[in-house]
Amino acid sequence: MRGPELPGGRSTCASRPASPRRSDRSGVPRRLCTRHPAHLTGVFVRVLLDQRQLHANVRWYHDAVRAHGLTLRAHVKGHRLAQVTSHQLASGACGIVAQTAREAVHHATETGVRDVVIARPSTEQWRLPVYAAAARALDARGVRTTVQVTSRDAVAVLAAEAARAGVRLGVRLEVDVGADRGLPATEVPGAAREIASSAALRLDGVSGYYSPVDSFAATRWAHGARSAARVLVEVAGHVRNAGIRCPVVSMGGTVNGLVASGVPGVTEIAAGAYALADATVAAATGCAPALLVEGGVVDGDLEEAAADLLRACGNDWDHETTATTPELVPVRQRLSRETATVQLVPAHICPVLMRARFVDVVTHEGREPTSRWRPVLLPEVEP
Known part of the structure; x- marks a missing residue:
């Protein structure tokens, strides 16, 4: 996925792996968690968050902003998770941006912002x-x-x-x-x-x-x-x-x-997007994605539940690319028929967190989730 040009080339995040994740023989990247999870209502889809990469992304971006003497305000729509908000505040964010009054009150209650x-x-x-x-x-x-x-x-x-x-x-x-x-x-x-x-x-x-x-x-x-x-x-x-x-x-x-x-x-x-780093941010900055959508594959097609999570994740300048591989290769064609599951990086992070019921948090690559966080979407309804 081609990213925008930035001054002096890409500003590479120090935590990004020196080489892409290894792939199996089918060419599909190895999964973050290797044990096959239980199917939910007969359809397999889950959202995985690498907590170690999340912390690295927050540290890198906050340091980049502070280096110029500026303050950083965390936009919670980039994750909708009070746990992430708390970490951003602990890492020096001066406050938050929320899209609704209800979300502002929720994050103030949960995090003390x-x-x-x-x-x-x-x-x-x-x-x-x-x-x-x-x-x-x-x-x-x-x-x-x-x-x-x-x-x-x-x-x-x-x-x-x-x-x-x-x-x-x-x-x-x-x-x-x-x-x-x-x-x-x-x-x-x-x-x-x-x-x-x-x-x-x-x-x-x-x-x-x-x-x-x-x-x-x-x-x-x-x-x-x-x-x-x-x-x-x-x-x-x-x-x-x-x-x-x-x-x-x-x-x-x-x-x-x-x-x-x-x-x-x-x-x-x-x-806000810097914390979880969607494919667009990763391509632009060199920072590694901290969030993946893992879904089942049937006859080369992504199962509907996973496809639905990613459906609205295109950008204004590229509606077709809604997801990439962890190596940031756009996924626009059918997947390998030999693949049972695949992990994808959303091109735009916000729509995923608006639809996901839970996020499974992983602390180390190759291990099972240690906790489950729930994104909170609190819209306002016109009277």
């Missing part, structure tokens, strides 16, 4: 009273809460809801820097003035996320991410020049973060 940002690609106004109510509950427990907004209209509504809830709520303004979401850069200073004029709100800063739109852009990912980070820094400068405090300039995304860390003026990286 004291700084949360609630962020979605778009800010539907029906969510704003939910955010304000959650902020009140979190504030009572000493948790600092910030909401990321993607439209100027949301600012006035959020101010009213925060005042009604009796909280002073942090706000991050997401800037459209290439992912077709967020405020246009020209609207940010005006939105910042509205926040500064509200007694119920405080401006936390600006944020942005870059995503390649096609395969060509994916090969120039570093260029796009660097340009996006520079736009964020410039926009924050305009806000400050207007006399408004803008402490945080946050770039989202694991690959984006490696590039943006070197852009002067960026203060924070908000990333």
Whole structure:
């Protein structure tokens, strides 16, 4: 799987094996766990997490961000596991990003995190009273809460809801820097003035996320991410020049973060996929995947339960590649008929954790799982 170009070539994770996992005669990589597991409801599928590799990935990425003097905020949608969140916090993460208020409260309850940002690609106004109510509950427990907004209209509504809830709520303004979401850069200073004029709100800063739109852009990912980070820094400068405090300039995304860390003026990286390292992150950075989907194979076809876990794991620039082998070779053809099971790396990690009921945790290669963790998905339902 070809990854995006990064400055100076790939930034290789020190923990990545010097050579690929050995393969059997059929060419299929050896499994992480060799004992055949019990079939569940007649269909074999399980999600395996290598805890040792998880710890190595977290250590490597946090060190890479800290080397530039930046803070790291862990996005929990990259794993949806409180156990991973706890490890990220213990490894120096300044707080978390969650997609819903319910998930923010859950991770605060389970991990003791004291700084949360609630962020979605778009800010539907029906969510704003939910955010304000959650902020009140979190504030009572000493948790600092910030909401990321993607439209100027949301600012006035959020101010009213925060005042009604009796909280002073942090706000991050997401800037459209290439992912077709967020405020246009020209609207940010005006939105910042509205926040500064509200007694119920405080401006936390600006944020942005870059995503390649096609395969060509994916090969120039570093260029796009660097340009996006520079736009964020410039926009924050305009806000400050207007006399408004803008402490945080946050770039989202694991690959984006490696590039943006070197852009002067960026203060924070908000990333999640680095911990488990899907095939896209692994190809881009050289870090080894910590999560595999293991499924049964019948007549060369992946069984439906495993295929369903991986079905939505393509990227915007490559919908066809939903998984690779552990050696990052894309799987687009039928598998060997001689193979009973296969382990695959999802091209994009988030859809797997939205569908998986459990994750079996392995501490050493070749051994059986030592524990079972449950991903938590807590969506908000529009009333």
